[in-house]
Amino acid sequence: MLSVRGAVLTACASIAVAQVNGTTNSSTSNCNPYVFDYEGNRYNWYDDDEVVYNGTTLLGNITNIVTAVVANSTFANYPDEYPYPPGIVITIQTAxxxxxxxYGYADAGMQTPMKTNARVEVGSNTKVFVGTLLMQAVEQGLMDVNDYMTSYIPDVAVTVVNSDKITIRHLMTHNTGLFDYGDDIIRNSLGSRQNMTESYSPEELVNSIKGRTVGFAPGNCTEFSYSNTNYVLVGLILEAVHNKSLVELMNEGILQPLNLTGTTFFEGSPDANSLDSHGYYWKYDTMTSSDAILLDTTRWNLNQGWAAGAIISTGRDMVTFARALGKGELFAKGTETFELMNGYFRTSNMALYGFSGYGYGLGESFAPDLHAHGGQTLGFRSTFVFSVDQDFQVFIAQNEAAESTAAVEANQFTTFMPSL
Structure with a gap:
């Protein structure tokens, strides 16, 4: 049986590939594009033989596939000591x-049902919003993606290894080699309630990697290493060039123009008034071992994510944003700028992170015209995927996260209703 993640990627990727006959997008980076075989082999996340189209429309096809998998998810395998599994929200939009x-519960203890349009933490999907703001700044002539970070935030840059060699393009495409501050600060949040609610400034997040080894030299055409540090630096650059806070920029550049009333670039620790769901985190190695602990992580301080992952949103708002982004509605130059945003950088190791290409805050998900990103906080997992040509947008989120171990990944994605 396909997981929800697999089902949606199967539907979306097979539809996208069928329309373009396996052609690829070209890269506008300084590196030569890495060519992927979309028709098979190791980068193929879909299998046309597994797709069963029960609907007569695109919306019907995707919806039937996803809901069938969710309805048949094996809840019976949920640990006995936690009889009420957390929930999932699904939003699918087409023309x-x-x-x-x-599905499931927003509050597992009280058995409160998950609302259809619940406000949830979207984690690293925040990076797509930040990438959009960056492209708006490029349109306005405030910066160029080939500029060095030292030109905009010299006081912060002095603490960053190789900062004089790191361009905005390198930051946006995770091509810097910088250590991910989240490996320390965010993981440490699981140690105590105090750590979980502790607030950090963006500068403190960056400064926390001081002394950590870099993975490779910035601009290395064969290397990609996903690092939340990159996007905190981009957020600081945006604030510097606009002389405004990232909250203001987010509101003025995206949320207000699209009337995304359920979306907030959040600062601090959320509560019941900010979220419509509790967040949960499985601590330790596996969900089925006797030492696994289900933590309520609702109060995790989103300042620890900031430009890398501090947005709270709804499924309706996320698909609205995706459609507007793909149609160029957020850019003065329309789809021309959106195409520049998709100047995908490609490396052979990118598949390990769930991408076949990575642009400016936006990933390509193993099929032409299938744009996607995922997110995880200490209590939520989410992903949204959309196709411009086929005009469909999908957002899925669950209020449950876990350690990124093989055992947990397998259980998350194949046993319970997993996120896309």
């Missing part, structure tokens, strides 16, 4: 309409 549904 024909929208499908929204909530």
């Amino acid at each position: 024909e309409g929208i499908f929204e549904k909530g």
Whole structure:
């Protein structure tokens, strides 16, 4: 049986590939594009033989596949000591309409049902919003992606290894080699309630990697290493060039123009008034071992994510944003700028992170015209995926996260209703 993640990628990727006959997007980076075989081999996340189209429309096809998998998820395998599994929200939009549904529980202890359009933490999907703001700044002539970070934030840059060689392009495409501050600060948040709610300034997040070894020299055409540090630096650069806070920029550049009333670039620790769901985290190696602990991580301080992952949103807002982004509605130059945003940088190790190409805050998900990103906080996992040519947008989130171990990944994605 396909997981929810697999089902949606199967539907989306097979539809996208069928339309373009396996062609690829070209890269606008300084590096030569890495060519992927979309028709098979190791980078193929879909299998046309597994797709069963029960609907007569695109919306019907995707919806039927996803809901069938969710309905048949094996809840029986959930640990006995936690009989009420957390929940999932699904939003699917096409030109024909929208499908929204909530499953499971927003509060596992109280058995409060998950609302259809619940506000959830979207984690690293925040990077797509930040990438959009960056492209708006490029349009306005405030910066160039080939500029060095030292030109905009010299006081912060002095603490960053190789800062004189790191361009904005390198930051946006995770091509810097910088250590991920989240490996220390965010993981340490699981140690105590105090750590979980502790607030950090963006400068403190960056300064926390001081003395950590870099993985490779910035601009190395064969290397990609996903690092939240990169996007905190981009957020600081945006604040510097605009002389405004990132909250203001987010509101003025995206949230207000699209009337995304359910979306907030959040600062601090959320509560019941900010979220419509509790967040949960499985601590230790596996969900089925006797020492696994399900933590309520709702109060995790989103300042620890900031430009790398501090947005709270709804499924309806996320698909609205995806459609507007793909149609160029957020850019003065329209789809021309959106295409520049998709100047995908490609390396052979990118598949390990769930991408076949990575642009400016936006990933390519193993099929032409299939744009995607994922996110995880200490209590939520989410991903949204969209196709411009086929005009569909999908957002899925669950209020459950876990350590990134093989055992947990297998259980998350194949046993319980996993996120896309």
